[in-house]
Amino acid sequence: MTSTTTPDVWLPIPADEIEGLPEGLNYRLWDGEQDFPADPADCAFYVVPYMKGPEIAVRPLAGMRTVQVVQTLSAGIDHVQPGLGRLSAGVRLCNAKGVHEASTAELALALVLASLRGIPGFVHGQDKEEWRAGFYPALADKSVLIVGYGSIGAAIEDRLAPFECARVARVARSARTTARGPVHTLDDLPALLREADIVILSTPLNPSTQGLVSADFLAAMPDGALLVNVARGGVVDTKALLSELESGRLRAALDVTDPEPLPAGHPLWHAPNVLITPHVGGSTSAFLPRAKRLLAGQLTRFAAGEPVQNVVLTTG
Numbered sequence: 001m002t003s004t005t006t007p008d009v010w011l012p013i014p015a016d017e018i019e020g021l022p023e024g025l026n027y028r029l030w031d032g033e034q035d036f037p038a039d040p041a042d043c044a045f046y047v048v049p050y051m052k053g054p055e056i057a058v059r060p061l062a063g064m065r066t067v068q069v070v071q072t073l074s075a076g077i078d079h080v081q082p083g084l085g086r087l088s089a090g091v092r093l094c095n096a097k098g099v100h101e102a103s104t105a106e107l108a109l110a111l112v113l114a115s116l117r118g119i120p121g122f123v124h125g126q127d128k129e130e131w132r133a134g135f136y137p138a139l140a141d142k143s144v145l146i147v148g149y150g151s152i153g154a155a156i157e158d159r160l161a162p163f164e165c166a167r168v169a170r171v172a173r174s175a176r177t178t179a180r181g182p183v184h185t186l187d188d189l190p191a192l193l194r195e196a197d198i199v200i201l202s203t204p205l206n207p208s209t210q211g212l213v214s215a216d217f218l219a220a221m222p223d224g225a226l227l228v229n230v231a232r233g234g235v236v237d238t239k240a241l242l243s244e245l246e247s248g249r250l251r252a253a254l255d256v257t258d259p260e261p262l263p264a265g266h267p268l269w270h271a272p273n274v275l276i277t278p279h280v281g282g283s284t285s286a287f288l289p290r291a292k293r294l295l296a297g298q299l300t301r302f303a304a305g306e307p308v309q310n311v312v313l314t315t316g
């Protein structure tokens with residue numbers, strides 16, 4: 001923090017509800033309302049409203065001429081990237097690493113289990129008072145591929161560990177070795193996909209992952225395989241996925257879609273073999289306490305002139 005005046009901090013959560021915030025900062029509450037809480041030019045630290053969409057996220061950025069830190073409360077940053085060109089050089093963009101791992105990993109596992117064990121069909125059967133007995137796949141003995149092995153991908157594997165999977169393979173931008181085994185690069189996907197009963201997407205959306213799950217990607221998956229997306233809708237080519245679902249060759253469980261929100265009448269709603277949840281991977285009771293701890297820690301460092309954490313890029 002370099003200013004000699006008291007900087008403004010824009011928060012989407014009331015400051016008096018966040019334990020551990022440092023003194024010496026002007027806390028302004030803004031959660032996407034039409035009117036700004038103060039002049040954006042005085043904002044030094046901007047916490048982006050959570051799950052309010054890109055239009056709201058970037059709206060104040062053009063006026064934030066002295067902002068030093070933009071902090072998202074999401075793991076992804078794609079919703080603020082369109083506005084970064086309006087900022088001065090040297091602004092640090094931070095994501096919410098550590099906030100969403102537990103919730104998103106829980107949902108990924110829930111989607112896998114619900115899809116394999118036929119839970120949506122049971123719900124429909126209960127509505128119609130039908131006893132839909134049968135024989136269903138188990139997660140045990142399945143080969144799982146996690147595409148996007150950052151902190152969320154690792155948290156997903158943590159939760160898969162007790163389920164007796166035959167194999168868990170990992171893919172990330174860079175190859176490395178972890179305590180659980182090797183992490184492969186995207187170049188290895190074709191071979192890994194051929195062996196995967198379940199593919200879980202937890203990768204960020206960026207130019208290298210936009211449309212990553214293409215017709216060729218899906219064609220490489222075995223018949224009957226399950227695609228689970230807890231990443232971003234744009235990682236998947238929706239038209240290509242629809243073709244595979246409608247043919248009955250693949251199944252999918254999607255927390256995110258492209259477009260999003262999925263509009264009424266879109267064919268994905270009623271495609272066979274698909275389970276859709278409305279982008280609720282991080283929207284649980286686990287979110288708020290972790291978000292508050294993140295903000296208290298980041299702002300304490302900022303007020304003390306120390307480096308903030310989770311910096312994913314610096315504007316130039």
